[in-house]
Structure formats: structure tokens, C-alpha cells
Amino acid sequence: MGKTTTAGYIQLGVAQYAGALNETWWDRDLSIGGRVIVRDESGKTTSKLVKLDWPIARIPTLAPHFGVGMMGQNNKETQAVPIIGLDDPTSSAAGPLGPVGSFVSTQPPKLIVNWELELFDLQPATVGGMDKEFIFAGRIDDKLCSWAAFHGLLASDQKDDDGTIKMVALFDDEEIGSLLRQGAKGNFLPSVIERTVESLCGQEKTFGPGVIGQTYANSFLLSADVTHAVNPNFLSRYLQDHAPRLNVGICICADSNGHMTTDSVSTAILTRVCELSGCTPQVFQIRNDSRSGGTVGPSISSALGVRAADAGMPQLSMHSIRATCGSLDPGLGVKFFKAF
Structure with missing residues (x-):
């Protein structure tokens, strides 16, 4: 999972799992959660479960005016990439990922060793x-x-x-x-x-x-x-x-x-x-x-x-x-x- 910037959008690199109906993920409110491996100041490494409580990502569709089919005709690597924000060319400082009190906001990035995160539909049952x-x-x-x-x-x-x-x-x-x-x-x-x-x-x-x-x-x-x-x-x-x-x-x-x-x-x-x-x-x-x-x-x-x-x-x-x-x-x- 990586992060890139394209045409002013911050995008999230993802890989699909198994045989999902990928088209049903477009235009949905997607949040992210999973497991992160963190190391504290004493050097102890532990596993933590995390989940954001707001939609951080979205995979936008293209309007039919462009003449591009959206159902099953898109490249999974290049045309189904989620956007997670807009770049700010005037700022070089990265703000906290989560709100005050959330787990991710309390973790210095250098102490996060690795992670297994998945996007999911935030809409409740x-x-x-x-x-x-x-x-x-x-x-x-x-x-x-x-x-x-x-x-x-x-x-x-x-x-x-x-x-x-x-x-x-x-x-x-x-x-x-x-x-x-x-x-x-x-x-x-x-x-x-x-x-x-x-x-x-x-x-x-x-x-x-x-x-x-x-x-x-x-x-x-x-x-x-x-x-x-x-x-x-x-x-x-x-x-x-x-x-x-x-x-x-x-x-x-x-x-x-x-x-x-x-x-x-x-x-x-x-x-x-x-x-x-x-x-x-x-x-x-x-x-x-x-x-x-x-x-x-x-x-x-x-x-x-x-x-x-x-x-x-x-x-x-x-x-x-x-x-x-x-x-x-x-x-x-x-x-x-x-x-x-």
C-alpha cells in the first residue's frame, strides 16, 4: 500500500482481495481499518487494531459523457485507485491522520513498523x-x-x-x-x-x-x-x-x-x-x-x-x-x- 499524488489528488495504492465485484466499490464512502505493528520508546513491539470512524477514501466513477464504459471494463491497477485527499502545494508539513484521542494520532510515524489495512464500506447495516x-x-x-x-x-x-x-x-x-x-x-x-x-x-x-x-x-x-x-x-x-x-x-x-x-x-x-x-x-x-x-x-x-x-x-x-x-x-x- 502506497500513497501517490496525481493531478492534485492524493491517491492510495491498494490491491484487491479475491473475486470481489469491484464495480460495487465505486462511489462508496470507504473507511480503513486493520492491524498495525507499533514499537514504543522502550523498544517493545506490539500489534494493535485500528479503525477510522469517518470515510477517508472514495473511488470516483467517470460520467457517461466521456464515452468510457464503467461496468467491468476498467483497468484494476490504474482506473480503480481511491482518492484520499487533495495535495496542498503551500504546505510541507503533514498533519495528524486522526482526530485528537484516536489511536493513530498518538503514534509517531517512525514507531509504526508495519500494517495490514483494508478499505471497507462505512455505511452501517x-x-x-x-x-x-x-x-x-x-x-x-x-x-x-x-x-x-x-x-x-x-x-x-x-x-x-x-x-x-x-x-x-x-x-x-x-x-x-x-x-x-x-x-x-x-x-x-x-x-x-x-x-x-x-x-x-x-x-x-x-x-x-x-x-x-x-x-x-x-x-x-x-x-x-x-x-x-x-x-x-x-x-x-x-x-x-x-x-x-x-x-x-x-x-x-x-x-x-x-x-x-x-x-x-x-x-x-x-x-x-x-x-x-x-x-x-x-x-x-x-x-x-x-x-x-x-x-x-x-x-x-x-x-x-x-x-x-x-x-x-x-x-x-x-x-x-x-x-x-x-x-x-x-x-x-x-x-x-x-x-x-
């Missing part, structure tokens, strides 16, 4: 629709399933003699292949499971590969990622009876080419969960002439050898800077994950 049946928000993918799974875990019953371990694992970098330390293809999840099983073995059972193998064989993985709600303007792009609706319930996802880990056995298990808990299951498989997205399900299930299925809550405008789900969907997700 809101409910919408005639009866407020929608949620319009950024970053629904995949905070929707993450939030629902976590609260479903907190709400679930647990008895001392259940003999089960209930877990929710949240991963980063799924959109770019998951092959990083914090990604689903790393060893974080199996390591946590193995350490947990080892701590529960005690004196009665010797911990080893056999115990871990039995644990995985007796386990079930639910790979939860948002899926495609039916878009009424593009109905022909969906298979018949594979058009998930908002505010209905969990959607079981399948793919014949292994982009999902669902099979007939795991589908029957999830369907039974819905029957016992009063949840309404939906199903989704993409058409043969479309490209299916992937999830962490195949990676984790193949690495651990556990039975598994893919299922998630539906949303509109996937990969856009601002998406839509049903206002009931977070609660319906909690209901399903609790039952699971």
Missing part, C-alpha cells in the same frame, strides 16, 4: 423492505453463518455424560484458497481437536493415533457458508426447485464435481435435524452451464476423514460490497445450528 423483511449490510459473507453457528453453540444443551465435543471453527482466507496459517487447509483445527482429545483421555485411556482415528470416525462436520438466494431478475440462471428464498431456513448445498462435501448420507442427516427441530430445509445446486463456488468443506473433510455436509444461509448480491439477507435468517440459522 440496516433493515429494509416494506415490512423490514431484509437486512442490507456489508460483509454478510460469511459473518451470517459464523454468527449463527457461534450463538447456536452457546444456546445448545450440554450434559456431562454426553461424550461429545461441540466446536465452531472460524477461518480466514477462504476466498483465496485457504492455504495459510489461519486458513482451513492449515493444521489449526486438527491440532486443537487432538490436544482436546488428549486432555480428556486422562489415566483411563492411552492417547494415540487410534483414539484420534476413532474420534474422527465418530464425528460429523457441517461446513457452513452462505449460498445463493434466488434473484428474481435472473430466474433462468437457477435450476428448477433449486431457488433458495430468504427468511425460510438453512440451505443444503451440493455439487457433483466435489466443490461441496455433501453426499446422500449427510443430506439425510441434515434433513433429519430439520425434521426434529421444526426447521425448513432448502436445497441448492448450480446449473451445469454455471461455475460453482467452493467451500472449506471438501478440504477439511478430506484432511480429517469425517462425514460432512455443506449448508448455509442464503443471501443476495454475493461478493458485492453490500449484500442482502432476510431479517429472520440470522435467527433461523441459530435455530438450525442449535439443533445440529
